[in-house]
Amino acid sequence: xxxxxQNSPSLSVQEGRISILNCDYTNSMFxxxxxxxxxxxxxxxxxxxxxxxxxxxxxxxxxxxxNKSAKHLSLHIVPSQPGDSAVYFCAASADTGNQFYFGTGTxxxxxx
Amino acid sequence: EADIYQTPxxxxxxxxxxxxxxxxxxxxxxxxxxxxxxxxxxxxxxxYSYGVNSTEKxxxxxxxxxxxxxTEHFPLTLESARPSHTSQxxxxxxxxTGMNTEAFFGQGTRLTVx
Numbered sequence: 522x523x524x525x526x527q528n529s530p531s532l533s534v535q536e537g538r539i540s541i542l543n544c545d546y547t548n549s550m551f552x553x554x555x556x557x558x559x560x561x562x563x564x565x566x567x568x569x570x571x572x573x574x575x576x577x578x579x580x581x582x583x584x585x586x587x588n589k590s591a592k593h594l595s596l597h598i599v600p601s602q603p604g605d606s607a608v609y610f611c612a613a614s615a616d617t618g619n620q621f622y623f624g625t626g627t628x629x630x631x632x633x
Numbered sequence: 634e635a636d637i638y639q640t641p642x643x644x645x646x647x648x649x650x651x652x653x654x655x656x657x658x659x660x661x662x663x664x665x666x667x668x669x670x671x672x673x674x675x676x677x678x679x680x681y682s683y684g685v686n687s688t689e690k691x692x693x694x695x696x697x698x699x700x701x702x703x704t705e706h707f708p709l710t711l712e713s714a715r716p717s718h719t720s721q722x723x724x725x726x727x728x729x730t731g732m733n734t735e736a737f738f739g740q741g742t743r744l745t746v747x
Contacts, residue, residue, distance in 0.1 A: 625674055
């Protein structure tokens with residue numbers, strides 16, 4: 522049973538606009554959430570994370586929002602750039618856990 | 634910049650061959666992981682290690698084996714490759730600083746078994 526879900530396989534956005542990528546999770550023990558960016562035939566690259574004690578974390582153009590009651594997080598990219606085109610994976614872990622659980626990814630295309 | 638390396642990047646090999654995928658990190662991380670990923674799918678954990686001489690199987694059943702004789706090295710071995718093993722294999726490591734921390738990934742090995 523998948524514990525981290527990304528229900529949108531793909532997303533297209535115009536350059537300069539906002540990209541919003543969504544992620545849902547089922548395990549209430551998760552207390553640390555991450556977003557990774559991945560190009561084909563490359564390993565994932567860490568983007569931004571958030572602890573469950575916060576509801577927002579910002580790093581430059583990237584902001585992650587966490588809604589614990591809804592078990593939902595989202596990644597906002599503003600403004601979107603063509604170089605942001607990649608697959609974005611949401612991941613989660615628990616303090617007492619031993620691994621990171623990943624979603625299936627959302628392929629973002631930023632159209633120039 | 635993450636200092637974790639995987640070799641080879643690409644490998645095409647015949648059925649029945651034994652292969653070892655190499656993974657090394659220079660960050661001194663205790664935890665290391667092997668994930669398997671196919672296009673459009675999530676990353677599946679197949680092995681992990683807490684430290685030297687510690688290895689555990691992940692959620693996804695795998696016919697591969699791993700070893701952790703040195704902190705920096707976490708190789709994955711397939712004794713007899715099959716076409717069903719064709720996939721991308723991703724090695725990662727993470728440290729512990731008293732709080733949660735991210736995993737750093739290598740560039741991956743794209744394995745094709747013919």
